[in-house]
Amino acid sequence: GSTASSGKKGSLVVAGVIAITGTSSFEGSNQSEGVLPALYEINHAGGVLGHQLVYKGVDTRGDPADALPAVQQLLATTSNLVAVAGPGTASAPTIVPVLNSAKIPMTAVAGESAYDQSHYQYFWRLFPPDSANGTAMALWAQRKHYTRVAAVFGSDAGSQGDLPGVLASLQAMHIQVVANISLTPDQSSYQSSVSQLIQAHPDVIMTESDAGTAGTFFGELKSLGGLVPIIGTEATYTTPWLTAVQNAIGPTDFHQYFTSLITAPSKPTAAVTAWNDAVKGAAHQLPVSVNSAENNPFAITYYDGIITLALAMVAAKSTTPSVYNNYIPKVADPGPGKTVVYNFAQGVKALNAGKQIEYFGATGLIDFNKYHNSFGNQEAVTLSASGKTVSLGQVSVAAIEAVPVKGVA
Amino acid sequence: MTERATPHLVATGLSAGYSQVPVVRGVSLQVGLGEIVVVVGPNGAGKSTLVKAVTGELELLQGRISLESRDITGLGEDDRMARGMGYVPQLRDVFPTLTVMENLEMGGYRLAKREVPQRVEAVLETFPALKGLRRRLARSMSGGEQKMLGIARALMADPKFLILDEPTANLAPQVATHVLKDIVAQLALSGRAVLLIEQRVALALEIASWGYVLTDGQLRLDRSAKDLLAMSDLGTLFLGMSEAGATSLHHH
Amino acid sequence: MEGGSDVGAWSFYITTLLVYFVVDALSAFSLNLQFGYAGVVNFGFIVFQAAGAYVAAVVTLGPSGGQASFQQYILGSHLPFPLELLAATLAGAVLSLVVGLFALRRMRRDYQAAVLLIVSLIALQVVSADVPLFNGSNGLTGVTWPFGQLFGATATGSPFLYLGYAAIIGLLVCLGVIWLSRSPWGRSLRAMRDHEDAASAMGLNITSLRLQVFVLGGAIAGLSGGLLVEYIGAWSPGAWGYAETFVIFTAIFVGGVGNYRGVLVGTLLVPIIFLEIPRFLPAVGYPGLTDSLEWVVVGLAWMLCLLFRPRGIIPERRLKASLHGSPREPAPAEGSA
Amino acid sequence: MLAQLLGSAADGIVVAAILAVAAMGFTLQFSLTNVLNLSFGSVMTIGAFTAYLVNVAGLSPWLGLALGTVAGALATVLLGRGVLRLYARRRTQLFEMMMVTLGMSLVIDYGIQAISQNAIYGYTVLQGSPIRMGPIAVTPIQVGIIGIALVLLVAVEAALHLTKLGKALRATAVEPSLARSCGIKTSRVVLVTWLVSGGLCGLAGVVYIISTQSVDYTTGELFLPLIIAAAILGGVGSLRGAVVASLVMGLVTEIVAGFGGAAYSTVAGFAILVVVLLLHPGAVFGGAEDRQLVL
Amino acid sequence: MSGPMALGAVDPQVVPTPGAPVLEARDVAVGYGGVRAVDGVSLAVYPGEVVGIIGPNGAGKSSFLGALGGQVKRSRGHILLGSRDISQLPPHERARLGLVRTFQTTSEFARMTVFENLVTAAEGDSGASLKAVILHPRRTHLREQELSERAFGIMERFEMTHTADLYGRELSGGQRRLVEIMRCLVRHPQVLLLDEPMVGVAPHLTGKLIDDLRGIAADGLGILVVEHALEVVRRLCDRVVVMAFGKVIAAGEFEEVVADPQVQAAYLS
Ligand SMILES: Nc1ncnc2c1ncn2[C@@H]1O[C@H](COP(=O)(O)OP(=O)(O)OP(=O)(O)O)[C@@H](O)[C@H]1O
Numbered sequence A: 001g002s003t004a005s006s007g008k009k010g011s012l013v014v015a016g017v018i019a020i021t022g023t024s025s026f027e028g029s030n031q032s033e034g035v036l037p038a039l040y041e042i043n044h045a046g047g048v049l050g051h052q053l054v055y056k057g058v059d060t061r062g063d064p065a066d067a068l069p070a071v072q073q074l075l076a077t078t079s080n081l082v083a084v085a086g087p088g089t090a091s092a093p094t095i096v097p098v099l100n101s102a103k104i105p106m107t108a109v110a111g112e113s114a115y116d117q118s119h120y121q122y123f124w125r126l127f128p129p130d131s132a133n134g135t136a137m138a139l140w141a142q143r144k145h146y147t148r149v150a151a152v153f154g155s156d157a158g159s160q161g162d163l164p165g166v167l168a169s170l171q172a173m174h175i176q177v178v179a180n181i182s183l184t185p186d187q188s189s190y191q192s193s194v195s196q197l198i199q200a201h202p203d204v205i206m207t208e209s210d211a212g213t214a215g216t217f218f219g220e221l222k223s224l225g226g227l228v229p230i231i232g233t234e235a236t237y238t239t240p241w242l243t244a245v246q247n248a249i250g251p252t253d254f255h256q257y258f259t260s261l262i263t264a265p266s267k268p269t270a271a272v273t274a275w276n277d278a279v280k281g282a283a284h285q286l287p288v289s290v291n292s293a294e295n296n297p298f299a300i301t302y303y304d305g306i307i308t309l310a311l312a313m314v315a316a317k318s319t320t321p322s323v324y325n326n327y328i329p330k331v332a333d334p335g336p337g338k339t340v341v342y343n344f345a346q347g348v349k350a351l352n353a354g355k356q357i358e359y360f361g362a363t364g365l366i367d368f369n370k371y372h373n374s375f376g377n378q379e380a381v382t383l384s385a386s387g388k389t390v391s392l393g394q395v396s397v398a399a400i401e402a403v404p405v406k407g408v409a
Numbered sequence B: 001m002t003e004r005a006t007p008h009l010v011a012t013g014l015s016a017g018y019s020q021v022p023v024v025r026g027v028s029l030q031v032g033l034g035e036i037v038v039v040v041g042p043n044g045a046g047k048s049t050l051v052k053a054v055t056g057e058l059e060l061l062q063g064r065i066s067l068e069s070r071d072i073t074g075l076g077e078d079d080r081m082a083r084g085m086g087y088v089p090q091l092r093d094v095f096p097t098l099t100v101m102e103n104l105e106m107g108g109y110r111l112a113k114r115e116v117p118q119r120v121e122a123v124l125e126t127f128p129a130l131k132g133l134r135r136r137l138a139r140s141m142s143g144g145e146q147k148m149l150g151i152a153r154a155l156m157a158d159p160k161f162l163i164l165d166e167p168t169a170n171l172a173p174q175v176a177t178h179v180l181k182d183i184v185a186q187l188a189l190s191g192r193a194v195l196l197i198e199q200r201v202a203l204a205l206e207i208a209s210w211g212y213v214l215t216d217g218q219l220r221l222d223r224s225a226k227d228l229l230a231m232s233d234l235g236t237l238f239l240g241m242s243e244a245g246a247t248s249l250h251h252h
Numbered sequence C: 001m002e003g004g005s006d007v008g009a010w011s012f013y014i015t016t017l018l019v020y021f022v023v024d025a026l027s028a029f030s031l032n033l034q035f036g037y038a039g040v041v042n043f044g045f046i047v048f049q050a051a052g053a054y055v056a057a058v059v060t061l062g063p064s065g066g067q068a069s070f071q072q073y074i075l076g077s078h079l080p081f082p083l084e085l086l087a088a089t090l091a092g093a094v095l096s097l098v099v100g101l102f103a104l105r106r107m108r109r110d111y112q113a114a115v116l117l118i119v120s121l122i123a124l125q126v127v128s129a130d131v132p133l134f135n136g137s138n139g140l141t142g143v144t145w146p147f148g149q150l151f152g153a154t155a156t157g158s159p160f161l162y163l164g165y166a167a168i169i170g171l172l173v174c175l176g177v178i179w180l181s182r183s184p185w186g187r188s189l190r191a192m193r194d195h196e197d198a199a200s201a202m203g204l205n206i207t208s209l210r211l212q213v214f215v216l217g218g219a220i221a222g223l224s225g226g227l228l229v230e231y232i233g234a235w236s237p238g239a240w241g242y243a244e245t246f247v248i249f250t251a252i253f254v255g256g257v258g259n260y261r262g263v264l265v266g267t268l269l270v271p272i273i274f275l276e277i278p279r280f281l282p283a284v285g286y287p288g289l290t291d292s293l294e295w296v297v298v299g300l301a302w303m304l305c306l307l308f309r310p311r312g313i314i315p316e317r318r319l320k321a322s323l324h325g326s327p328r329e330p331a332p333a334e335g336s337a
Numbered sequence D: 001m002l003a004q005l006l007g008s009a010a011d012g013i014v015v016a017a018i019l020a021v022a023a024m025g026f027t028l029q030f031s032l033t034n035v036l037n038l039s040f041g042s043v044m045t046i047g048a049f050t051a052y053l054v055n056v057a058g059l060s061p062w063l064g065l066a067l068g069t070v071a072g073a074l075a076t077v078l079l080g081r082g083v084l085r086l087y088a089r090r091r092t093q094l095f096e097m098m099m100v101t102l103g104m105s106l107v108i109d110y111g112i113q114a115i116s117q118n119a120i121y122g123y124t125v126l127q128g129s130p131i132r133m134g135p136i137a138v139t140p141i142q143v144g145i146i147g148i149a150l151v152l153l154v155a156v157e158a159a160l161h162l163t164k165l166g167k168a169l170r171a172t173a174v175e176p177s178l179a180r181s182c183g184i185k186t187s188r189v190v191l192v193t194w195l196v197s198g199g200l201c202g203l204a205g206v207v208y209i210i211s212t213q214s215v216d217y218t219t220g221e222l223f224l225p226l227i228i229a230a231a232i233l234g235g236v237g238s239l240r241g242a243v244v245a246s247l248v249m250g251l252v253t254e255i256v257a258g259f260g261g262a263a264y265s266t267v268a269g270f271a272i273l274v275v276v277l278l279l280h281p282g283a284v285f286g287g288a289e290d291r292q293l294v295l
Numbered sequence E: 001m002s003g004p005m006a007l008g009a010v011d012p013q014v015v016p017t018p019g020a021p022v023l024e025a026r027d028v029a030v031g032y033g034g035v036r037a038v039d040g041v042s043l044a045v046y047p048g049e050v051v052g053i054i055g056p057n058g059a060g061k062s063s064f065l066g067a068l069g070g071q072v073k074r075s076r077g078h079i080l081l082g083s084r085d086i087s088q089l090p091p092h093e094r095a096r097l098g099l100v101r102t103f104q105t106t107s108e109f110a111r112m113t114v115f116e117n118l119v120t121a122a123e124g125d126s127g128a129s130l131k132a133v134i135l136h137p138r139r140t141h142l143r144e145q146e147l148s149e150r151a152f153g154i155m156e157r158f159e160m161t162h163t164a165d166l167y168g169r170e171l172s173g174g175q176r177r178l179v180e181i182m183r184c185l186v187r188h189p190q191v192l193l194l195d196e197p198m199v200g201v202a203p204h205l206t207g208k209l210i211d212d213l214r215g216i217a218a219d220g221l222g223i224l225v226v227e228h229a230l231e232v233v234r235r236l237c238d239r240v241v242v243m244a245f246g247k248v249i250a251a252g253e254f255e256e257v258v259a260d261p262q263v264q265a266a267y268l269s
């Protein structure tokens, strides 16, 4: 549909610095599923201070060496760049300093614990660090009284991030790891790994890997009769993974066995409704179906990040990055006397009315600490046979922080 | 040139070379049925290049070639062979990774299946040395054995027009003589056409009916073999020989 | 707008490309020496660059914090300039010695290529899987450049200085390579490439020559890796997939095998222009479509180059004998009459 | 322990069968045309996607198997005739041709990525429930794949060494010009090479995704190094060699994986090649160095 | 006759004592799987002497030369260069000790010019090593000049100067053969092994070659030549060895050997 106002002022660019091709190309898909709906919502509400926002993908190819010129090219050629979504895991170490010194605010998704205590002024992360997700999984296993865990993780960079957190948390909770299996991506068969797993007699599998690998692995696991409950990381709760594994073991078994721990909204809120609307509005631009985008935790996080940044621009009455950057916590963090808003339009309205606002996101409460990190409760979910997200329960931030995880700083 | 046989192959104004640069320039020659035609000349004169132009391995830059009065200028190597040409190259004359038998079968590629065993036996009869080596890979044979195989391979198809580029290289003297005096001469007697390149000039001219002298890519002489053999100054004039060399040409 | 387009952003971008150009030129020169001169088809080239990069990184990062820190690695220390580059060079050389000892055995050249390709894959998998070695698939971060204390901690913070620094090193090494390949030693390499039996029958020790050129090339690769990692500050398996070797090979082919001017042109064209220009293409279709199509364009450009310039843009030149220190002019070509 | 070994060995044979089909196609193509075809994996992907589309269209998976094979053959002929030959006419050399095939694989792979929207598609057909014999568990289709590999080995090997056309293929591979001067129509002979090796390639793509149960644009590309390794280990041009090498590599990878080294299983497979080189340097030496392209 | 700069630094051990052979083969045998190509050949070449080997195709002549040069594996026997046993040495070390050879199938360097083909022939000497090139640039330069003088001299003699800048792969069959031989002449070997050096060479050049080979033999070098052209053998060789079925069946002066009935039967019938 056409947007409310167009072309009155020049458009502004939100760049997605992410792997779009190469082995980590799923990152790019996750990102566009979140950023595009956010932009749709913002533009539909009249844009930011009269400017329309447009998305521009910048391909890092999952390689720090490729990412650097890509970002510099972006900076050189894009005079109307106001924000960056990303960078992702592999390229963050190279790119974060560059963007920071170019004074471009970024909503990063790099889970590395190196950024748990980031001092970069323009770095903002709405994601839990990798270790938090792992701790939540361990806590969930404890709650379910599982005692024999098998860890099955892909050996690729994208899939290894959560593993240390998982192992350290299980150790802290004295839960036995009976098998720690690493899967080299894209083999023709994982039969040997499957039989190794079966012989370890686990009562639960904790897992993350790329979608293709997971499909093959769990398909073979099922055909050899070894299915047990599966707890996936946040990254498994994305369409390619879900589809691949669902295809491989069938929707009924999938629903019965699979749980994933994801960053979660505390309850169905107005923000979630706004998110769903935004996805529907942007549907024709998305590489995946509405349903799968709606349930993609990465996408939701990106969405929240962009909405927050846009609100900060409105609050600062400026699209100048170095100016609005300081307003980012001001429009998100909770505080006394603040008006809670659940979407961009509400926020603009409140700000224009001279109020202070707190954007309560589709992922829930946003509260940046001094390291520009914010993450919320984690939720255990599964997919119903009809493809709807079903919540199974919550793991609170407090519980996660209470686990004395050693070795994962 | 009234005494020459009816031409089988006629090449007129041939120019050919490598990377568009002509090596052989404006050469015309003919080979008739029942004739052995020899091309002689110093190293690098362009003899092999000329032959490759005739077989079609090299594209012509200029000129026309006809076989049995039909123009074959535009035909590829394989089509020319299908019209009864046979060729023993100077280098790379066998399939090294194939056995002797397989090499011979390839030589008889265009023969009917039942004819092949017969021809193999006939050809091996002319080169008894190969008889015991049927299953040997060509690349594991001695230089001379490979040359024999190369010739035998070309004989398989019983070509009407045979081109031999230094067929006696690497051959022991009596085998060389056998090739020239028995095999080649016999072919001509039975009405085939033969185009021969040889460095054993005297021996070649002895069996040949016609000879061409090629130097520096151009034809210098076009005479009957007898006339050429009689020219005492042939060597010194056209082959760049010293007196001593010239005598050796005659008493080889 | 501070973040927007200005001279600074453009010059940083171009500077980065130029730094990459230096690194790629080093790689291409070394690969050309190995392939164009010695006929060794080193499809594992990028591994030796990676070795240099990793070693340069760990010897400057300081002792590893072990499992407790966010990255683990071996050999952690604080070596000052130029020791860290020497270490990188040495790493490339030592690794190529080890690999060369089995991969350079007498075998068909295309087999050898494939064996080295496989070495490249093995190395990538081992480094990805073995976290204590070089922090596994997450790779190493936080690498600084040697003159950080003087000019600002990261190389990207003072890119022009870094470019100058890299260019001087690159120039010296490249000139050295050119000089060596024109020397009698370089000629021996070509003889070996063309006919091993004949070369050894003339007294050339084929095994040793091949190992020499492999190790020398590996050393230069290591050096280039060191220069690269100090600039981008991070290194991970994502940066050295085997496809990267092909990019350099293509640069050589596009420019002209065996001709260093051609190689330079190819280096400018392929890794820089081929791989950068598509970034300027306008976005079409669903997100990601442009990026896929970029690679299609790269592939096509690649193929067209090879089609229209099969010998490269500047093909190998014949070394005319008269230019070769001979006091005599070669006689003009004449017939032998 | 023994049970694990037996189980892994059975898995290894299954993997080997898939690898063998691909490696036979590769080794055939390589030895007969002298092109080290780095787009072989991409053609596998084409075959795989064809089978997937047949499945989506609701047709029999066996038809998918057949059409995947045909698609591989056609794609190979098209590339060989349409593209590689252009280069051969311009006297492109062996290694430059390898670069050309690499460019080709970029175009195909990323073309497929663009068309397939970079998604992974499930392909769960012909699975069936496993047949169990103690620690060994194989599905019927896996047995089928092993059968297919063996039949192909015997058939192609016989064709190559016993038929006139087979011999002509080998002759053309070593001395194309001499072959023409024997009257062999080399361009027709090469066409057969493309067809057969391309068919094997397409078939390999399909059996590969039957095993992995999913297909995306990287399917073939990721499998290619293993194929090349198997082809070399077996001695290029030897079908028997390719099959034996596939068997060795399949067994090694699966046994290593079965005993806990899954992360290193492929490495172990490749390492075999290295070990063979070290122990027996002459093993993979053979054939002339100065081969010409045959296209 | 060594120039201002010795190209082949000769191991003192290799210099034969007066009256002793410069090359000696003792009971050398070569087998290929089932085929016994060379079956116990013993033979000595003295300084200043040209020895010819003749014999039917497949007699084992090239295999014997291969065993001497190190290209083919011996199954038994010893090879002595001067007083040194070189049986275990790899080909390049034999070459450095002064044993130089040509091949029956020409072995020109295809992507190097004829000129480069020639100068490279001297490269096996340590003068071209990486170390020498880096450490002694001046010496290397002088050596290059000296080499190119020699190369042009030799090319002129064999009317190949006009091909100096042609690549090996652009030569005609006979020209390749000439390059093969000229490469040997660039060096100052102790022993020269020639495998059918005259094949495809135009007749007038064979005369020159014979003169040249006799000339360098006179300088004290030993030459062993395999040749089928009897006329050449007669004019070139001091002594002839006849091989058949891997064995030596006769040896002696040319005229007496060709008159030998056994030789007649095996070779000349
Ligand atoms: N690689 C090999 N494998 C098996 N047999 C071989 C091999 N090379 C040579 N032979 C055989 O060994 C014997 C001797 O071969 P060799 O090349 O030494 O003969 P030669 O005397 O040089 O013959 P020619 O005069 O034809 O060159 C021959 O019967 C040949 O078939």
Ligand SMILES: Nc1ncnc2c1ncn2[C@@H]1O[C@H](COP(=O)(O)OP(=O)(O)OP(=O)(O)O)[C@@H](O)[C@H]1O
Binding pocket: B018, B023, B041, B042, B043, B044, B045, B046, B047, B048, B049, B050, B090, E166, E169, E170, E171, E172, E173, E174, E175, E200
């Ligand atoms: N492939 C090639 N590329 C370029 N030039 C070539 C090629 N082959 C031959 N030539 C040149 O063409 C000329 C003629 O070569 P050709 O082989 O026809 O000579 P020839 O008369 O057969 O000599 P020979 O008696 O030595 O065999 C030579 O000067 C040679 O340098």
Ligand SMILES: [Mg+2]
Binding pocket: B047, B048, B049, B090, B165, E172, E173, E174
């Ligand atoms: Mg010739």
Ligand SMILES: [Mg+2]
Binding pocket: B142, B143, B144, E061, E062, E063, E104, E195
């Ligand atoms: Mg011989």
